[in-house]
Amino acid sequence: MSKKFDLIAIGRAAVDLNAVEYNRPLEETKTFAKFVGGSPANIAIGSAKLGQKVGFIGKVSDDQLGHYVTQYMSEVGIDTSQMAKDEDGHKIGLTFTEIISPEESDILMYRNEAADLYLSTDDVSKDYLAQARMLVISGTGLAQSPSREAILKALLLAKELGVEVIFELDYRPYTWQNAEETSLYYQLVAQKADVIIGTRDEFDVLENQQGNTDEQTIATLFQYDANLIVIKSGVQGSNAYTKAGDKYHFGIFKTKVLKSFGAGDSFAAGFLYAYSHQLDIETALKYGSAAASIVISQLSSSEAMPNLAQLTEFIQKAETQEVH
Numbered sequence: 001m002s003k004k005f006d007l008i009a010i011g012r013a014a015v016d017l018n019a020v021e022y023n024r025p026l027e028e029t030k031t032f033a034k035f036v037g038g039s040p041a042n043i044a045i046g047s048a049k050l051g052q053k054v055g056f057i058g059k060v061s062d063d064q065l066g067h068y069v070t071q072y073m074s075e076v077g078i079d080t081s082q083m084a085k086d087e088d089g090h091k092i093g094l095t096f097t098e099i100i101s102p103e104e105s106d107i108l109m110y111r112n113e114a115a116d117l118y119l120s121t122d123d124v125s126k127d128y129l130a131q132a133r134m135l136v137i138s139g140t141g142l143a144q145s146p147s148r149e150a151i152l153k154a155l156l157l158a159k160e161l162g163v164e165v166i167f168e169l170d171y172r173p174y175t176w177q178n179a180e181e182t183s184l185y186y187q188l189v190a191q192k193a194d195v196i197i198g199t200r201d202e203f204d205v206l207e208n209q210q211g212n213t214d215e216q217t218i219a220t221l222f223q224y225d226a227n228l229i230v231i232k233s234g235v236q237g238s239n240a241y242t243k244a245g246d247k248y249h250f251g252i253f254k255t256k257v258l259k260s261f262g263a264g265d266s267f268a269a270g271f272l273y274a275y276s277h278q279l280d281i282e283t284a285l286k287y288g289s290a291a292a293s294i295v296i297s298q299l300s301s302s303e304a305m306p307n308l309a310q311l312t313e314f315i316q317k318a319e320t321q322e323v324h
């Protein structure tokens with residue numbers, strides 16, 4: 001039976017304020033461009049623009065910025081019926097981005113008491129989740145209660161309903177109290193997830209240990225529910241490992257990089273599109289890499305997400321150029 005949603009993402013929907021005068025420190029930036037942000041929202045937007053049927057569970061501020069975020073996500077085709085409004089005055093998260101050079105970007109996140117961290121178990125509907133093929137969980141939502149419990153409820157409901165759980169590690173240091181706490185909650189989710197996506201550094205955070213190899217990491221995680229683990233490595237590309245013992249690698253599509261952030265969210269959207277359409281894993285890595293390459297060449301993360309025609313045309317052109 002086909003489901004209403006290919007995926008439901010849960011977690012933060014926020015606002016990016018990206019430096020317009022870039023290639024300089026934030027202190028010297030006078031103008032910022034407003035975009036929807038928040039890793040789960042970016043992944044949802046990227047997935048919707050690729051033609052996926054997308055739902056979202058989140059909480060935004062009850063003000064113009066919360067309305068802007070919800071309206072934009074709805075306009076790109078995301079079901080926002082489960083986007084709650086914070087009624088206690090909590091403000092939406094803000095991310096200021098500093099683009100010092102194409103190689104060096106930094107993000108300054110204002111997340112104290114952010115509305116998305118006040119997502120509660122009351123905002124998570126079993127009937128809504130039952131309509132999805134996949135649930136995409138981003139790690140940052142585990143950083144603080146009641147968002148933490150809301151996400152754990154969604155995780156357990158997804159397992160009960162047979163909804164595939166995608167865990168995008170999305171580690172952001174803000175709001176977490178200490179490394180041990182982070183590792184504890186990341187491990188709880190990773191042990192029940194079907195697919196885990198993260199960078200090597202993020203897997204180190206999950207393990208609360210530096211220096212483990214990918215082989216050590218997957219040997220531990222494949223003891224649990226995961227059947228696919230993707231480890232991203234920036235300009236070295238990405239590796240995917242299956243529980244069956246297969247390993248896949250894909251490099252990058254070279255591009256004129258404007259900023260490095262946004263690569264992970266766009267990679268996830270491209271990868272999950274191919275994965276959910278049963279394309280082979282190497283093609284999924286390729287789709288993720290292509291989406292990332294497109295997004296890091298532009299100022300925003302969300303608005304730069306490609307549609308399917310743009311993504312496939314980009315890949316075709318890149319592969320044609322490589323041939324000649």
Ligand SMILES: Nc1ncnc2c1ncn2[C@@H]1O[C@H](COP(=O)(O)OP(=O)(O)OP(=O)(O)O)[C@@H](O)[C@H]1O
Nearest residue numbers: 232233234235237238252260261262263264289292
């Ligand atoms: N400079 C680059 N040029 C082309 N592709 C890139 C570049 N950097 C990253 N990518 C692509 O994006 C993917 C994800 O990037 P990365 O490994 O930096 O993840 P991330 O840290 O989650 O990203 P983000 O910076 O958005 O948090 C890489 O696996 C690669 O395919």
Ligand SMILES: O=C(O)C[C@@H](O)[C@H](O)C(=O)CO
Nearest residue numbers: 016037038039095261262301
């Ligand atoms: O995830 C965030 O809250 C920040 C993002 O919106 C921002 O676009 C970014 O850093 C993506 O990697």
